[in-house]
Amino acid sequence: MKTIVEYSQIIEEAIKSLNLPIERLGGLYSPIVYGMSEGGKRLRPVLALMACEAFGKSYEESVKAGVALEMYHNFTLLHDDVMDNSDMRRGRPTVHRKWDANTAILSGDTMLTLATKLVMNVDDSILRDVLDTFNQMSIDVFEGQQMDMDFESRDDVSLDEYMTMITGKTSALLGCAAKIGAIVAGCSKQDAESMYRFGVALGLAFQIQDDYLDVYGDEATFGKPIGGDILNNKKTFLMLSALQADAEGDNKLSQTMQMSPSVAKIDAVREIYNSLGIPEICRKAIVEFSKEANDMIQSTSMCEEGKTMFKNLVENLVGRTR
Amino acid sequence: MKTIVEYSQIIEEAIKSLNLPIERLGGLYSPIVYGMSEGGKRLRPVLALMACEAFGKSYEESVKAGVALEMYHNFTLLHDDVMDNSDMRRGRPTVHRKWDANTAILSGDTMLTLATKLVMNVDDSILRDVLDTFNQMSIDVFEGQQMDMDFESRDDVSLDEYMTMITGKTSALLGCAAKIGAIVAGCSKQDAESMYRFGVALGLAFQIQDDYLDVYGDEATFGKPIGGDILNNKKTFLMLSALQADAEGDNKLSQTMQMSPSVAKIDAVREIYNSLGIPEICRKAIVEFSKEANDMIQSTSMCEEGKTMFKNLVENLVGRTR
Numbered sequence: 001m002k003t004i005v006e007y008s009q010i011i012e013e014a015i016k017s018l019n020l021p022i023e024r025l026g027g028l029y030s031p032i033v034y035g036m037s038e039g040g041k042r043l044r045p046v047l048a049l050m051a052c053e054a055f056g057k058s059y060e061e062s063v064k065a066g067v068a069l070e071m072y073h074n075f076t077l078l079h080d081d082v083m084d085n086s087d088m089r090r091g092r093p094t095v096h097r098k099w100d101a102n103t104a105i106l107s108g109d110t111m112l113t114l115a116t117k118l119v120m121n122v123d124d125s126i127l128r129d130v131l132d133t134f135n136q137m138s139i140d141v142f143e144g145q146q147m148d149m150d151f152e153s154r155d156d157v158s159l160d161e162y163m164t165m166i167t168g169k170t171s172a173l174l175g176c177a178a179k180i181g182a183i184v185a186g187c188s189k190q191d192a193e194s195m196y197r198f199g200v201a202l203g204l205a206f207q208i209q210d211d212y213l214d215v216y217g218d219e220a221t222f223g224k225p226i227g228g229d230i231l232n233n234k235k236t237f238l239m240l241s242a243l244q245a246d247a248e249g250d251n252k253l254s255q256t257m258q259m260s261p262s263v264a265k266i267d268a269v270r271e272i273y274n275s276l277g278i279p280e281i282c283r284k285a286i287v288e289f290s291k292e293a294n295d296m297i298q299s300t301s302m303c304e305e306g307k308t309m310f311k312n313l314v315e316n317l318v319g320r321t322r
Numbered sequence: 323m324k325t326i327v328e329y330s331q332i333i334e335e336a337i338k339s340l341n342l343p344i345e346r347l348g349g350l351y352s353p354i355v356y357g358m359s360e361g362g363k364r365l366r367p368v369l370a371l372m373a374c375e376a377f378g379k380s381y382e383e384s385v386k387a388g389v390a391l392e393m394y395h396n397f398t399l400l401h402d403d404v405m406d407n408s409d410m411r412r413g414r415p416t417v418h419r420k421w422d423a424n425t426a427i428l429s430g431d432t433m434l435t436l437a438t439k440l441v442m443n444v445d446d447s448i449l450r451d452v453l454d455t456f457n458q459m460s461i462d463v464f465e466g467q468q469m470d471m472d473f474e475s476r477d478d479v480s481l482d483e484y485m486t487m488i489t490g491k492t493s494a495l496l497g498c499a500a501k502i503g504a505i506v507a508g509c510s511k512q513d514a515e516s517m518y519r520f521g522v523a524l525g526l527a528f529q530i531q532d533d534y535l536d537v538y539g540d541e542a543t544f545g546k547p548i549g550g551d552i553l554n555n556k557k558t559f560l561m562l563s564a565l566q567a568d569a570e571g572d573n574k575l576s577q578t579m580q581m582s583p584s585v586a587k588i589d590a591v592r593e594i595y596n597s598l599g600i601p602e603i604c605r606k607a608i609v610e611f612s613k614e615a616n617d618m619i620q621s622t623s624m625c626e627e628g629k630t631m632f633k634n635l636v637e638n639l640v641g642r643t644r
Contacts, residue, residue, distance in 0.1 A: 028468040079431060083424040102405040105427060106467055109401060112434055113460040120453060127449060131442060138435040145428055146350040 011045040031095045031107040035074045044069040044177040051181030054306025062184045068118035075111035078104045137176035144168025159240045171203025191300040198296035205289035205318040211236040212282040227266035245276045333367040353417045353429040357396045366391040366499040373503030376628025384506045390440035397433035459498035466490025481562045493525025513622040520618035527611035527640040533558040534604040549588035567598045
């Protein structure tokens with residue numbers, strides 16, 4: 001097997017080789033090329049390529065499906081940035097800011113169809129299985145996004161509902177990526193399901209860590225300002241865990257949430273989180289989901305090298321608490 | 323074979339039987355149910371069902387694929403209405419007006435994936451062929467929409483470019499519908515291609531007629547105010563044909579297009595169209611594309627009853643000049 005960095009580079013090259021017809025129709029395709037460049041770790045396709053090799057086939061069999069997953073991921077970013085009216089993404093203007101909302105909508109739509117076309121680059125014998133996995137993931141992602149939007153106007157969101165939401169919005173695509181890589185390699189039905197559950201658990205650990213770092217992270221390492229979720233009263237794992245604990249106490253958090261956005265508010269909420277033991281609750285949850293992810297990997301029939309690589313990947317991704 | 327009205331009713335029932343989970347996630351699925359209701363003729367699925375039976379299989383084999391095409395069509399309407407900022411559609415508020423733009427974007431995205439899921443309800447032996455046809459149609463539609471948007475800020479659009487645009491934006495889905503119905507029935511590769519070209523020619527005739535009726539139609543029959551395209555200086559078949567003819571003349575049209583929107587402007591532009599013989603050019607083009615559509619049908623190996631039904635359908639759809 002190759003290293004994660006090598007898989008990542010292979011995907012980078014495959015993305016550059018897409019040769020989208022920007023000369024013929026730049027208005028449609030340039031924003032796609034822009035959205036697909038500067039993509040960071042390429043985590044989703046890397047999961048697919050790793051799974052494919054860990055189950056005994058060459059990564060080459062899954063490169064196009066891998067690019068499909070990255071295309072899908074970036075499609076959701078284009079549309080999410082319109083819906084959230086976000087100006088910046090990965091240190092650059094978002095597509096809807098660099099061009100306009102209509103461009104982000106239509107180029108995003110095109111990316112969804114291009115992703116479907118790309119993921120079809122598999123044997124006929126597994127085509128339906130791969131597409132069923134891909135389409136179900138897509139529905140899960142949309143449902144997760146809808147729940148996230150619904151949460152904004154609700155003040156009775158439960159922690160359970162939050163977990164369902166991030167299972168769709170964040171985890172489903174990771175599960176889908178690991179599963180499709182494994183299906184391409186011809187793994188058993190049971191192993192495919194384990195790989196899906198691996199990706200979901202990894203995604204949950206990852207999202208809770210992201211929520212945690214937004215409050216307790218180091219600004220330089222985290223890559224965005226700390227405390228944004230608190231300022232926006234965003235329903236996160238921390239906020240909902242704290243509200244649950246606080247409801248049995250003096251409801252101090254609900255009052256503090258009424259404060260207008262300020263550094264003082266961030267400090268006050270963080271202080272309440274500390275007094276309720278939220279950091280420890282987060283760390284426990286992250287460890288629990290990381291363990292589940294790893295257990296799923298170990299339960300499969302993939303090669304030992306693969307098991308070690310996936311174990312290390314989980315540790316690298318969700319071992320960060322600053 | 324059944325009548326067009328019967329095929330249309332079958333689709334209506336199939337749409338009602340979709341049972342989308344509006345109780346579980348109304349924010350996402352209610353706009354889809356709303357968008358899919360009150361859909362008029364259901365032309366696209368009707369083409370699929372007719373083609374399927376004309377080539378010898380029961381319509382039942384193509385009902386879900388037919389619903390997929392209607393779902394796709396309505397997905398494009400949801401997003402187009404956001405992009406055009408349209409308030410009304412089929413006499414009702416558009417989704418982005420009844421709910422909001424974010425809802426129209428996300429529910430629209432969901433419809434695209436649901437359409438892909440639905441169109442997969444075919445035999446494994448033709449799955450790739452059907453999906454390739456569907457995905458290529460989708461790319462053609464997006465490219466057509468992009469060209470249409472690009473045209474707004476250009477004043478050098480040629481009639482050729484316009485035909486390419488409407489081939490994507492309007493015709494590709496009709497061609498896809500007829501072709502998929504035929505593929506489901508197990509037709510030959512050549513017949514499938516002829517059915518695609520039939521749908522494209524029908525779409526071109528239909529679009530030119532629509533452009534014509536916007537200037538010369540009867541308001542009550544046409545269903546929307548006459549002259550809208552002229553008021554907006556929209557690049558239509560009439561406008562571009564007239565500009566081409568006028569360029570060899572005195573450029574009177576270009577000057578008249580500078581007039582501010584008014585009934586006088588509509589009358590003045592219509593007068594120029596009349597003097598340049600545009601109504602006759604339209605009628606000729608409609609007849610030509612109708613003939614091509616019918617020729618394509620007659621060239622296939624479908625049953626005689628099917629040929630007659632398709633011939634009548636073309637006449638009914640594009641025989642209207644008021």
